[in-house]
Amino acid sequence: MDAVRDSTSAHLAGYESFARQLGNQPEHVVNLRKSGLDRFCDLGFPTTRQEAWRKTNVRRIAQGTFDRTTGVEGVDRARVEPFAVPGCTELVLVGGRRAEALERSAATLPEGAVVSSLAEAIESHPEVIEAHLGRYAPIDEHPFAALNQAWLEDGAFVYIPRGVVVEAPIHVMLIGHQPGEAPSVCYPRNLIVAEENSQVTVIETYAGHTGQHYFTCPVTEIAAAQNAIVDHYKLQEESTDAFHMAMQKSHQARSSYVFSHSLSHGGALVRNDIRAMLAGEGIECTLNGLYLGRGTQHVDHHMFVDHAFPNCHSYELYKGVLEEHARAVFNGTIHVHQDAQKTDAKQSNRNLLLSKNAMVSSNPQLIIFADDVRCTHGSTTGHLEDEAIFYLRSRGISEEAAKSLLTYAFAAEVLQEIRLDAIRTGFEEFLFTRLPKGDVVRQAV
Amino acid sequence: MLKIENLHVEVEDKAILKGIDLEVKPGEVHAIMGPNGSGKSTLAQVLAGREDYEITKGSVAFGGEDLLDMAPEERAREGLFLAFQYPVEIPGVSNTYFLKAALNAVRKHRGEDEIDAVDFLKLAREKMKLVEMDEKLLGRPVNDGFSGGEKKRNEIFHMAVLDPKVAVLDETDSGLDIDALRIVSDGVNAMRNENRSFVVITHYQRLLDYIVPDVVHVLLDGRIVQTGGKELATELEEKGYSWLENDVAAAATA
Structure with missing residues (x-):
């Protein structure tokens, strides 16, 4: 128990002066931090004895010491540029802090739309903050979300007023940064609010460079009001020496559409909790994802889709490609409330293992209380098919190229669903460079 | 062109091919007929380099080279x-x-320049006509959602593009209606010339009405038990394989 308390308190070092310094913020924000702190102290770090964390051991984080990053010194545009997506309005945060000087925006926002840091928004848009911040992300059962909330200070803020359509995607780039010798930590808190009849595309990129040791612990809340359309992309390209424990929660009102895509290939230890609350009729919710792991990477996705009202549709397609000693966990729950008749929910998790030592634990679940619904789920894990490899080789394609081609084809099913060309082609290009015979694949697809 | 000598093949310790001898000269079409389970498809897969089979004895020479020593892609x-x-x-x-x-892998191996997209499309369109294949199938994923007939035509289309020296057709007629059978056979016949050889594997004589072979072999229980001209196929059609099976059984007990 002492070890647990020690690890908990180590992650709260300097907390008192931090909280005091922000003590004059709006009561709502101060209370959020307090509830986060209380909850984290109650929960402590999860252990593998807890069902939701059985396959993901966070000891390396719990027992680590991390310096909270406070500045963006030592980071220039060259560090950010490799992760840029053309044609976007940019918001750059380094170690969780806005670095406006590093932003290069290719578009201007329509009137009323706001893209800023959360710290700025707490001052400039207190009523939006009060109405939405902390209203959705569940911290009660999630220690890392609670920890994030305890340290709530800054992050990304996107606000699209009623009826406004933002054409150019908004790209929030969160650059992991280790300024000193010790590993660093940051707790980005992001809020995306799309009011009635608005439309927006938001990309969140988490990125860092190899050799940088840090821990990113973000929470993103997405509120989509009636008829709002939100396309959300999360690109997880952290340093392979980094830890990433993220919570994403979307809350949808009647007839809204949230299209979420998670593309994950960085990080040493990664967990994405992705939750969607369908809180109105006629909602469309798509949660797609692709995760790639190699070396000793560990990547965990925990999905929860909550159907609370009738006539809603949710689609989930998550695919994983694991090689070497990589480990993946997929846990997907669809919860259909008693009133949610005519629910149409589909969940699929498919994994491709490219080595004998790679491993996947996949656990799809349906919890259904309504009687007139259509819900399906499925999970498969397998290797490349010998038949297909042989077929391609019999036409003159080398064995390695055949494997690359089939691996690409496996992943491409997820990429095809991506509506934003720049993201899709960007990731295809990434795969061409990652696959052993990517040059042949580039020619052949 | 292709010379198979005393080929013995096992799968999971079970003998499938028990000493095959077969020589195919340039320009010849050989038919291999036999009932299900006689080893026809095993022979085809072994020639193409499928690794699930164990070759316990014998050799296969392809253009004077040791075929069995080559990876599947090298054979192609x-x-x-x-x-x-x-x-x-x-x-x-x-x-x-x-x-x-x-095609570019094949061309590179032959020391030829890679073909560019425009020339390739021209070539592909021309070869598709051979098997009256719908151009829509070009843009689709390989065989994905193709009908049985479309898949077989696609195989012959691949063959036409890759321009091989020896083509082994493994039950290309199975699942084809008479129109499709005629189209596929016409495609194969258009590719016959003095340099290219074919090994046509089939269960039924029907295909051989369209692709007329120079030599017909009958494969039974892993051995070639009879070799003859195209009239052998007709005889088999009339009498069935049991006619030869009885002969083989009689020979075994004698």
Whole structure:
């Protein structure tokens, strides 16, 4: 128990002066931090004895010491540029802090739309903050979300007023940064609010460079009001020496559409909790994802889709490609409330293992209380098919190229669903460079 | 062109081919007929380089080289083609681009320049006509959602593009209606010339009405038990395989 308390308190070092310094913020924000702190102290770090964390051991984080990053010194545009997506309005945060000087925006926002840091928004848009911040992300059962909330200070803020359509995607780039010798930590808190009849595309990129040791612990809340359309992309390209424990929660009102895509290939230890609350009729919710792991990477996705009202549709397609000693966990729950008749929910998790030592634990679940619904789920894990490899080789394609081609084809099913060309082609290009015979694949697809 | 000598093949310690001898000269068409389970498809797969089979004895020479020593892709690049009995569906890989990559691997091996996209498309359109294949199938993933007939035509289309020296057709007639059978056979016949050889594997004589062979072999229980001209196929059609099976049984007990 002492070890647990020690690890908990180590992650709260300097907390008192931090909280005091922000003590004059709006009561709502101060209370959020307090509830986060209380909850984290109650929960402590999860252990593998807890069902939701059985396959993901966070000891390396719990027992680590991390310096909270406070500045963006030592980071220039060259560090950010490799992760840029053309044609976007940019918001750059380094170690969780806005670095406006590093932003290069290719578009201007329509009137009323706001893209800023959360710290700025707490001052400039207190009523939006009060109405939405902390209203959705569940911290009660999630220690890392609670920890994030305890340290709530800054992050990304996107606000699209009623009826406004933002054409150019908004790209929030969160650059992991280790300024000193010790590993660093940051707790980005992001809020995306799309009011009635608005439309927006938001990309969140988490990125860092190899050799940088840090821990990113973000929470993103997405509120989509009636008829709002939100396309959300999360690109997880952290340093392979980094830890990433993220919570994403979307809350949808009647007839809204949230299209979420998670593309994950960085990080040493990664967990994405992705939750969607369908809180109105006629909602469309798509949660797609692709995760790639190699070396000793560990990547965990925990999905929860909550159907609370009738006539809603949710689609989930998550695919994983694991090689070497990589480990993946997929846990997907669809919860259909008693009133949610005519629910149409589909969940699929498919994994491709490219080595004998790679491993996947996949656990799809349906919890259904309504009687007139259509819900399906499925999970498969397998290797490349010998038949297909042989077929391609019999036409003159080398064995390695055949494997690359089939691996690409496996992943491409997820990429095809991506509506934003720049993201899709960007990731295809990434795969061409990652696959052993990517040059042949580039020619052949 | 292709010389098989005393070929013995096992799968999981079970003997499938028990000493095959077969020589195919340039320009010849050989038919291999036999009932299900006689080892026809095993022979086709072994020639193409499938690794699930254990070759316990014998040799196969291809253009004077040791075929069995080559990887499947090397065999293809050297000019061996297998038209699969069950062409594999590969979602996500485009039929056109994959074939272009395959052709370029073959061309590179022959010391030729890679073909560019425009010339390839011209070539592909021309070869598709051979088997009256719908151009829409070019843009689709390999065999994905193709009908049985479309898959077989696609095999012959691949063959036409890759321009092999020896083509092994493994039950290309199975699942084809009479119109499709005629179209596929016309495609094969158009490719017959004095340099290219074919090994046509089939259960039924019907295909051989259209692709008329020079030599017919009957494979029974892993051995070639009879070799003759095209009239042998007709005789088999009339009398059935049991006629030969009885002979073989009689020979075994004698």
